[in-house]
Amino acid sequence: MGNQARRIKGNLTENPGGATLHGAAATAPCCETEPSLDDKVRFLSHTLTSGTRTPELKETRMSWVFLTGDEAVKLKKPVRLPYLDFATVQRREKACRAELALNRRLAPDVYKAVVPIVRSGGGGLALGDGGDAKREVVDWLVVMRRLDADGTLERSIAAGRLTALHLDRLVSTLTEFYRHAMPVLISPESHLRGWHASLAVTARTLFDRRLDLPGGLVRQVHRTQRRFLAAHSGLIAARVRDRHIVDGHGDLRPEHIWLTDPVRIIDGQEFNARLRAVDPCDEIAFLCLECDRLGCPSAAAHIRRSAAHRLPGGLPDTLFTFYRCHRAGLRARLAATHLLDPGPHPPEKWLRLARTYLRLAAADARRLERLM
Numbered sequence: 001m002g003n004q005a006r007r008i009k010g011n012l013t014e015n016p017g018g019a020t021l022h023g024a025a026a027t028a029p030c031c032e033t034e035p036s037l038d039d040k041v042r043f044l045s046h047t048l049t050s051g052t053r054t055p056e057l058k059e060t061r062m063s064w065v066f067l068t069g070d071e072a073v074k075l076k077k078p079v080r081l082p083y084l085d086f087a088t089v090q091r092r093e094k095a096c097r098a099e100l101a102l103n104r105r106l107a108p109d110v111y112k113a114v115v116p117i118v119r120s121g122g123g124g125l126a127l128g129d130g131g132d133a134k135r136e137v138v139d140w141l142v143v144m145r146r147l148d149a150d151g152t153l154e155r156s157i158a159a160g161r162l163t164a165l166h167l168d169r170l171v172s173t174l175t176e177f178y179r180h181a182m183p184v185l186i187s188p189e190s191h192l193r194g195w196h197a198s199l200a201v202t203a204r205t206l207f208d209r210r211l212d213l214p215g216g217l218v219r220q221v222h223r224t225q226r227r228f229l230a231a232h233s234g235l236i237a238a239r240v241r242d243r244h245i246v247d248g249h250g251d252l253r254p255e256h257i258w259l260t261d262p263v264r265i266i267d268g269q270e271f272n273a274r275l276r277a278v279d280p281c282d283e284i285a286f287l288c289l290e291c292d293r294l295g296c297p298s299a300a301a302h303i304r305r306s307a308a309h310r311l312p313g314g315l316p317d318t319l320f321t322f323y324r325c326h327r328a329g330l331r332a333r334l335a336a337t338h339l340l341d342p343g344p345h346p347p348e349k350w351l352r353l354a355r356t357y358l359r360l361a362a363a364d365a366r367r368l369e370r371l372m
Contacts, residue, residue, distance in 0.1 A: 034138065035117075035119070035125060035138050035139075037077060037078060039125070040075060040117060040125070040138070040139055041057075041064055041075070043117070043125040044064075044066050044073065044075060044117075044141075045057065045066070047127065048066050048068050048073060050068060050069060053068075053069070055067055055068045055073075061077075061079070061081075061338070062076060062077055062079060062081075062084070062086065062271075063075060063076045063077055064077065067146060068146065069146070070145065070146050071112075071143060071144065071145060071146050072143075072144045072145075072146045073141050073142070073143055073144070074099075074141060074142040074144070075139065075141055076092045076095060076096065076139075076140070078092070083271070083272050083275065084271040084272055086271070089137065089138065089139060089140070092139060092140050093114075093116075093137075093140045095270055095271050096114045096140040096141070096142050097114055098270040098271070099111070099142050099268075099270035100113070100114050100142060102268050102270050102276075103266055103267070103268050103270070105177065105268075106173070106177060106249065106263075106264065106265040106266070106268065107258075107264040107265060107266050109145065109264075110144050110145045110147065110264055110266055111142070111144055111266075112143045112144060112145060113142075113143045114140055114141070114142055114143070115127055115140070115141045115143055116128055116137040116138075116139070116140050116141070117137070117138050117139040117140070117141065118135040118136060118137050118138065119135060119136040119138055120135060121135070125138070127141075144266070147258050147260075147264065147266075151258045151259060151260055152254060152255055152256075152257060152258055152259070153166075153170070153254035153255075153257040153258075153259055153291075153299075154253075154254035154255040154257075154294060156259055157254065157291065157294045157295070157296045157299065158294070162259075162296065162299055164302065166259045167299060167302045167303055167306065168306060169259070169261065169262075169263055170257065170259065170263050170303070171303055171306040171307050171310065172310075173262065173263040173265070174252075174265075174280075174283075174284070174307065175280075175307060175310040175311055177248075177249075178246060178248065178280040178283075178311060179312075181246035181247050181248055181280075182246060182247040183243045183245065183246055183247075184245045184246060184247055184277040186240060186245060186277065187240070188236070188237035188240040188241060191236065191237070191240045191245065192229070192233055192236060192237065194274075195229060195236065195326075196229060198326070198330070199222065199225050199226060199229070199326070199329075201333070202222070202329045202330060202332075202333040203218065203222040205333045205336050205337060205340075206218045206222075206329070206332060206333060206336060206354075206358065208336065208340065210339075210340065211336050211339060211340070211351075211354065213332075213336070213354060213355065213358060214355075214358065217358050217359070217361075217362045218358065220362055220365055220366075221325065221328075221329050221358070221361045221362055221365045222329075224325070224365035224366075224368050224369055225322070225325060225326060225329070225365070225368075227369075227372065228318075228322050228368060228372060231372060232318065232319075232322075232372070235316065235318065235319050236319070239279050239281070239313070239319070242313065244279050244280065244281070244312070244313055245277055245278065245279055246277075246278065246279075246280065247273070247276050247277065248268075248276050248277075248278040248280065248283050249265060249268045249269070249276065249278075249283060250268050250269030250272075250275045250276035250278065251267060251268060251269050251275075252265070252283045252286055252287050252290075253286075253287075253290050254287070254290050254291065254294060279323070280307075280311055281311070281313070281314075281315050281316070281319060281320055281323060282323040282326075282327070284303065284304065284307045284311070284315060284320075285315075285320050285321075285323035285324040285327060286323070286324070286327040287300075287303060288300035288301075288303055288304050288324065289324050289327050289328055289331075289360060289364075291303065292360065293356060293357070293360060304320070317371060318368070318371045318372065321364055321367050321368045321371055322368055324364045325361050325364035325365050325367075325368055328357045328358070328360040328361035328364060329357070329358070329361040331353070331357040332353075332354045332355075332357035332358045332361060335350045335351075335353040335354035335357060336350070336354045338350040339351055339354065
């Protein structure tokens with residue numbers, strides 16, 4: 001284990017404390033002798049305590065994150081979902097190593113190391129390098145440098161301190177990233193089948209009666225998106241043939257973007273390469289959608305205008321609007337999925353988000369109708 005990783009080994013002991021876990025039903029079953037997720041969370045909560053300062057814990061559907069003074073340590077949950085599989089230690093190791101490598105593209109000084117949790121000789125848990133055959137590796141961690149949350153694009157919008165310089169620096173970072181991103185080799189036919197499948201799943205989810213979402217808006221969005229694909233599939237096929245589909249970020253939200261110098265962007269999709277196979281026009285459209293959702297349309301307009309001049313092929317208006325509409329529908333679907341499969345966050349959050357994104361999707365659908 002390298003020097004950077006050793007920093008989190010400090011006061012290594014077994015942890016007698018406790019932690020309250022949510023979403024336990026989503027964890028995969030394990031043998032009787034395997035440490036449970038609860039065991040690992042308790043161990044890390046104690047191990048990462050410095051003096052009297054315990055780490056701040058954040059839970060997501062897929063992981064636990066331990067925030068210390070200057071580091072963030074992520075433990076992936078043993079979950080299996082339609083778009084990822086973290087059910088085994090081997091799969092979680094692979095995901096951790098992919099997360100490190102992929103996110104170093106846009107945040108090279110943030111992602112520090114992958115560190116194993118091992119079973120020590122006495123049966124307790126310890127942090128190690130996995131090199132001792134007698135010490136069984138029971139899980140893996142991603143160790144990151146902790147960034148100041150106030151530096152994100154999301155917080156900057158909320159605080160009203162966003163500047164044109166921030167946005168120009170962000171667009172420059174993104175366009176440079178896309179210029180060097182690896183093209184994804186896929187046939188236009190396969191790519192279009194993926195679009196049709198995605199729209200079908202979104203509509204089926206949003207029409208679920210348990211969600212009580214406005215059926216008229218769902219129908220409007222779905223109908224317009226299907227009409228676009230029927231009439232303008234050639235636009236998307238041309239983007240594939242012209243090698244505009246690249247191995248991108250996959251989740252370009254303002255909360256993942258730090259407006260530092262240089263700009264740092266974290267939390268790319270490491271667990272499913274298909275989610276990173278994107279048209280840069282699509283990712284920029286998603287980022288602009290998120291800026292609008294956060295109440296800053298001027299930032300969305302600035303990003304779009306600046307990126308259109310810098311990206312090969314630009315940001316064609318009809319295609320950009322379709323991508324925005326699809327992303328809004330997709331985010332509504334993901335929020336709805338959380339409602340139907342409860343996790344650590346209250347359902348009110350997801351219902352509010354689903355309705356917000358559906359309204360945004362409907363507005364983009366109306367705009368798309370005018371463009372077609």
